[in-house]
Amino acid sequence: MSNILQELESEIASLKTSVTKSNVGVVREIGDGVAKIEGLSDVMLNEMIEFPGGLYGLALNLEETEVGVVLMGSGLNIKEGDEVRTTGRLLQVPVGRDMLGRTVDALGAPLDGKGEIKADAQYPVEKIAPGIIARQSVSVPVQTGIQAIDAMIPVGRGQRELIIGDRQTGKTTIAVDTIISQANQNRAAAEGKLKDHKPIYCIYVAIGQKLSNVARIIQTLENAGAMEYTTVVTEAASEPACKQYLAPYTGCAIGEWFMDQGEDVLIVFDDLSKHAVAYREMSLVLRRPSGREAYPGDVFYLHSRLLERSARLSEKEGGGSMTALPIVETQAGDVSAYIPTNVISITDGQIFLETDLFYQGIRPAISVGLSVSRVGSAAQTKAIKKVSGTTKLDLAQYRELQAFAQFGSDLDEKTKATLDRGARIVELFKQNQYSPIPLELQVSTLWAMQNGHFDDVAVEHVKDCQLKMEEFLSTRKDELMGKLRDEKAITDEIGAELKTAVEDFKNNYKSPTGE
Amino acid sequence: MKGSKDAQRIARQLLKATVENGEVNGSTVKAVLRKLATGKPRGYLGVISAYAHLVRLELEKSHAVIESASPLGGTLEASVVADLKGKYGKQITSEFKHNPELLGGMRVRVGSDVWDGSVRNRLERLREKIG
Numbered sequence: 303m304s305n306i307l308q309e310l311e312s313e314i315a316s317l318k319t320s321v322t323k324s325n326v327g328v329v330r331e332i333g334d335g336v337a338k339i340e341g342l343s344d345v346m347l348n349e350m351i352e353f354p355g356g357l358y359g360l361a362l363n364l365e366e367t368e369v370g371v372v373l374m375g376s377g378l379n380i381k382e383g384d385e386v387r388t389t390g391r392l393l394q395v396p397v398g399r400d401m402l403g404r405t406v407d408a409l410g411a412p413l414d415g416k417g418e419i420k421a422d423a424q425y426p427v428e429k430i431a432p433g434i435i436a437r438q439s440v441s442v443p444v445q446t447g448i449q450a451i452d453a454m455i456p457v458g459r460g461q462r463e464l465i466i467g468d469r470q471t472g473k474t475t476i477a478v479d480t481i482i483s484q485a486n487q488n489r490a491a492a493e494g495k496l497k498d499h500k501p502i503y504c505i506y507v508a509i510g511q512k513l514s515n516v517a518r519i520i521q522t523l524e525n526a527g528a529m530e531y532t533t534v535v536t537e538a539a540s541e542p543a544c545k546q547y548l549a550p551y552t553g554c555a556i557g558e559w560f561m562d563q564g565e566d567v568l569i570v571f572d573d574l575s576k577h578a579v580a581y582r583e584m585s586l587v588l589r590r591p592s593g594r595e596a597y598p599g600d601v602f603y604l605h606s607r608l609l610e611r612s613a614r615l616s617e618k619e620g621g622g623s624m625t626a627l628p629i630v631e632t633q634a635g636d637v638s639a640y641i642p643t644n645v646i647s648i649t650d651g652q653i654f655l656e657t658d659l660f661y662q663g664i665r666p667a668i669s670v671g672l673s674v675s676r677v678g679s680a681a682q683t684k685a686i687k688k689v690s691g692t693t694k695l696d697l698a699q700y701r702e703l704q705a706f707a708q709f710g711s712d713l714d715e716k717t718k719a720t721l722d723r724g725a726r727i728v729e730l731f732k733q734n735q736y737s738p739i740p741l742e743l744q745v746s747t748l749w750a751m752q753n754g755h756f757d758d759v760a761v762e763h764v765k766d767c768q769l770k771m772e773e774f775l776s777t778r779k780d781e782l783m784g785k786l787r788d789e790k791a792i793t794d795e796i797g798a799e800l801k802t803a804v805e806d807f808k809n810n811y812k813s814p815t816g817e
Numbered sequence: 818m819k820g821s822k823d824a825q826r827i828a829r830q831l832l833k834a835t836v837e838n839g840e841v842n843g844s845t846v847k848a849v850l851r852k853l854a855t856g857k858p859r860g861y862l863g864v865i866s867a868y869a870h871l872v873r874l875e876l877e878k879s880h881a882v883i884e885s886a887s888p889l890g891g892t893l894e895a896s897v898v899a900d901l902k903g904k905y906g907k908q909i910t911s912e913f914k915h916n917p918e919l920l921g922g923m924r925v926r927v928g929s930d931v932w933d934g935s936v937r938n939r940l941e942r943l944r945e946k947i948g
Contacts, residue, residue: 344930
């Protein structure tokens with residue numbers, strides 16, 4: 303009791319003498335979520351402006367006699383003549399370990415009703431990306447758990463890999479699968495089953511999405527036990543454009559805190575097309591000049607400064623990393639539209655999803671020809687590198703020959719073999735959603751494919767054979783799988799054991815038709 | 818749009834000519850207005866309104882609004898104005914307002930700067946601090 307009184311008295315004493323100086327302005331015009339303010343002679347760019355009633359705005363346009371402020375909430379109670387004041391603060395958000403498992407908005411305020419978030423620090427939403435000296439090259443893989451990606455388009459820690467495709471082609475699913483895979487690995491590492499594994503924390507940023515979709519994704523993450531390693535930042539379609547514009551930067555700030563602690567982070571921006579649309583809306587109501595497709599001139603910088611903040615820091619800087627998986631939606635497969643080309647040129651590669659493949663039942667519908675990872679095999683473990691070296695080439699040859707094969711039935715042996723192998727690889731890479739495959743099983747099945755163990759299985763039964771082999775290996779050959787997991791390479795000894803195990807399985811395997 | 822841009826540009830030039838040593842010269846303003854009203858150059862109404870806007874903003878920079886919870890009285894008012902003149906180093910016009918909502922103390926606004934020493938402001942800051 304006396305302590306409280308003392309504290310109160312000291313607080314009052316500290317306030318006693320001071321006269322505060324502030325910088326104020328007057329609202330002259332308001333509408334479309336933008337207020338034009340007269341005055342505010344000391345305002346900074348991107349400074350938070352306080353309106354009556356506790357509403358905040360962001361000073362984005364500093365003009366000769368006016369300041370254009372975008373409101374971060376409903377401006378229904380703001381009138382012309384209202385006095386506003388500068389806060390002297392650039393926009394900051396709370397960050398810290400408490401953010402894990404939580405759903406927050408673009409200002410870092412919780413939306414999940416799980417109580418207050420204890421922040422370890424406040425980070426600025428806009429920050430200059432780490433420089434060259436602070437970085438090191440990408441060499442540690444992010445195991446996405448999606449076989450086609452891990453084998454052909456490897457993603458490394460600190461890389462920016464774009465996921466691009468039409469609507470309803472499974473872009474979000476790839477991102478969610480990756481998050482689930484990280485959670486599975488983090489858990490395995492915590493239980494001591496995964497050697498030398500540095501956990502990856504995940505941040506999922508939903509921009510302008512339907513709330514029902516976000517709720518479904520959160521539910522999926524919770525069901526998979528991934529939510530405890532994940533922060534969801536969401537600004538739904540119903541929120542003001544300003545908050546949608548800020549959401550990815552907020553996510554980035556949350557991730558940067560982990561990166562600065564020397565930890566690894568994966569951040570998903572779902573999706574940057576809607577982000578660009580929100581920014582376009584804001585720019586147009588601020589009366590900034592519009593350019594191509596009515597986007598403002600700095601729409602490239604909008605995304606480049608965001609994605610440049612993903613990095614792998616040098617050991618001297620703590621060795622943390624932030625991997626970004628931005629998502630961009632295309633219209634009718636057109637990758638040459640404005641935003642897709644921008645983001646493609648910024649990122650270190652893209653995973654292109656095709657509607658046609660999706661409806662052929664090839665899911666994930668990854669187009670092997672158009673997908674690429676510019677970091678390449680530097681971000682693959684030895685084991686995967688060994689078994690997947692020629693897979694991309696095999697598939698590319700398969701696609702090429704497939705077109706020819708439709709016209710003729712007389713094919714030479716080599717062509718036939720390439721076609722057979724290709725069809726089986728396609729089957730192998732089909733994968734159910736929300737079920738990432740661990741590294742050791744990916745390596746085993748790819749090894750079996752490379753060494754012709756699937757050649758005598760009918761194409762339509764490859765999937766069944768693969769699933770049963772995975773079950774066999776993970777239940778009956780646990781020790782071998784453990785070795786593969788720890789070594790992350792196929793040594794002569796592991797190779798020999800793998801051969802015996804696969805042959806053992808194949809001898810007892812019966813396809814669904816009993817062959 | 819072009820017209821209004823031109824008007825803005827001309828108004829800015831006129832303002833530059835009217836401001837001497839950071840103060841608006843009343844007689845020059847009158848002369849400018851007379852010239853515009855008699856000569857009626859193209860788009861002069863737009864120029865006048867833009868000019869009026871700029872002059873108003875310029876005048877506000879050296880205009881002090883002093884609010885207090887209770888009337889200050891002649892000597893105190895004079896000393897406040899003298900202090901402000903010393904602080905800004907230029908002529909300051911002043912306007913005194915009685916505002917009981919401040920509860921006590923004074924709130925001075927010059928241009929977009931506000932010095933708030935009112936009891937109300939201190940209470941609000943205390944509330945923010947205690948949260």
